[in-house]
Amino acid sequence: MKIIDVSLPITNSLPVWPGDPAINNQLVAQINLGAECNVTQLNLGAHVGTHMDAPCHFLDGREGIESLHLENLIGPCYVVELPDDVMTINGEILDKANIPSGANRLVFKTRNSKFWDEKPATFHTDFTAFEPDAARLLVDRGIRLIGIDYLSIAPYKRATETHRILLGGGVSIVEGLDLRQVSGGYYSILCLPLKLVGSDGSPARVVLIDEV
Amino acid sequence: MKIIDVSLPITNSLPVWPGDPAINNQLVAQINLGAECNVTQLNLGAHVGTHMDAPCHFLDGREGIESLHLENLIGPCYVVELPDDVMTINGEILDKANIPSGANRLVFKTRNSKFWDEKPATFHTDFTAFEPDAARLLVDRGIRLIGIDYLSIAPYKRATETHRILLGGGVSIVEGLDLRQVSGGYYSILCLPLKLVGSDGSPARVVLIDEV
Numbered sequence: 001m002k003i004i005d006v007s008l009p010i011t012n013s014l015p016v017w018p019g020d021p022a023i024n025n026q027l028v029a030q031i032n033l034g035a036e037c038n039v040t041q042l043n044l045g046a047h048v049g050t051h052m053d054a055p056c057h058f059l060d061g062r063e064g065i066e067s068l069h070l071e072n073l074i075g076p077c078y079v080v081e082l083p084d085d086v087m088t089i090n091g092e093i094l095d096k097a098n099i100p101s102g103a104n105r106l107v108f109k110t111r112n113s114k115f116w117d118e119k120p121a122t123f124h125t126d127f128t129a130f131e132p133d134a135a136r137l138l139v140d141r142g143i144r145l146i147g148i149d150y151l152s153i154a155p156y157k158r159a160t161e162t163h164r165i166l167l168g169g170g171v172s173i174v175e176g177l178d179l180r181q182v183s184g185g186y187y188s189i190l191c192l193p194l195k196l197v198g199s200d201g202s203p204a205r206v207v208l209i210d211e212v
Numbered sequence: 213m214k215i216i217d218v219s220l221p222i223t224n225s226l227p228v229w230p231g232d233p234a235i236n237n238q239l240v241a242q243i244n245l246g247a248e249c250n251v252t253q254l255n256l257g258a259h260v261g262t263h264m265d266a267p268c269h270f271l272d273g274r275e276g277i278e279s280l281h282l283e284n285l286i287g288p289c290y291v292v293e294l295p296d297d298v299m300t301i302n303g304e305i306l307d308k309a310n311i312p313s314g315a316n317r318l319v320f321k322t323r324n325s326k327f328w329d330e331k332p333a334t335f336h337t338d339f340t341a342f343e344p345d346a347a348r349l350l351v352d353r354g355i356r357l358i359g360i361d362y363l364s365i366a367p368y369k370r371a372t373e374t375h376r377i378l379l380g381g382g383v384s385i386v387e388g389l390d391l392r393q394v395s396g397g398y399y400s401i402l403c404l405p406l407k408l409v410g411s412d413g414s415p416a417r418v419v420l421i422d423e424v
Contacts, residue, residue, distance in 0.1 A: 058243075194222060209286075
């Protein structure tokens with residue numbers, strides 16, 4: 001069994017979504033200043049790095065991140081590897097992707113993963129994401145969990161419709177995956193957000209397990 | 213397979229360690245005020261609720277929470293259920309606890325779990341925790357992961373020695389578990405902190421899987 005960490009390292013310089021709060025984690029107690037132990041205070045948006053969206057992120061009044069069913073976030077998962085020339089994921093691309101019919105947790109590896117090679121990483125607006133027609137197909141297929149390797153499941157500046165279709169259709173969304181070390185195929189996924197009551201999202205630790 | 217969530221729900225009223233930052237998560241974008249989506253900013257200490265400690269929490273200059281080996285945090289786990297009259301865990305208590313010799317991830321259910329019944333929860337100082345001699349025994353046994361059902365693995369006002377022995381001995385520590393729904397015996401544990409580079413700790417989502 002091989003454990004593959006597909007979570008982004010969270011540092012204060014990790015790019016965040018434009019307009020979201022910057023990451024500003026800092027020490028508030030320090031051994032070298034006489035404290036008993038080091039203690040960090042975390043200041044970060046709920047949608048930084050590898051993270052999950054709650055229904056209330058785009059559907060006002062709906063459930064927070066604590067409502068996600070763990071049964072949807074733990075279990076067999078199929079990684080779909082798309083060619084680098086796929087700039088947007090629409091229904092046609094999905095139809096051609098040879099996704100096994102029984103797979104109901106799907107993670108998409110796209111050209112986006114290469115963005116994480118950049119040092120220091122900067123925010124990109126031209127990332128590959130899901131069009132509303134693809135989102136509808138995922139809901140119709142009964143997908144429980146959908147993942148992508150950039151900070152949004154939806155195209156830049158067109159976030160609302162794709163998110164509302166997926167969240168309204170009961171699909172859990174994980175964004176900001178780092179899939180550089182992963183190839184297409186079956187894995188087990190463990191996708192665990194914090195249990196933040198009422199929050200529209202949460203950073204998450206996500207691993208794939210390859211039962212080699 | 214039954215998934216048991218042993219993580220505390222994080223709200224702004226969850227008790228925190230005395231002196232640590234209060235939890236102050238708040239909405240910074242709101243659909244009902246005209247925003248495209250709801251966005252929460254998280255403001256919380258690294259040691260709130262169910263959380264893990266990094267070596268650098270008590271050992272200045274040592275590794276942050278991102279250094280924990282996922283292999284130690286995922287796998288078979290034995291839950292030790294101690295009677296309610298155990299007020300502190302010392303070597304003698306450990307010796308009598310009938311812990312299977314092969315178990316190297318251990319979670320202790322104590323009288324502490326009842327503290328989480330309180331509404332609203334308040335901070336208790338008289339929680340059951342590990343004495344330094346018990347910590348040494350755990351290191352000697354090669355324990356990889358140790359968990360407890362209150363906010364510290366070490367007794368109140370005597371935190372340093374137990375933490376240093378465990379962290380220095382390569383034992384990963386998870387604190388603040390809610391074990392009210394769990395009985396003693398074997399499970400699989402998934403214990404996933406955020407990948408916070410350099411942080412002395414991180415909130416974590418922790419689940420036990422009962423292969424019924």
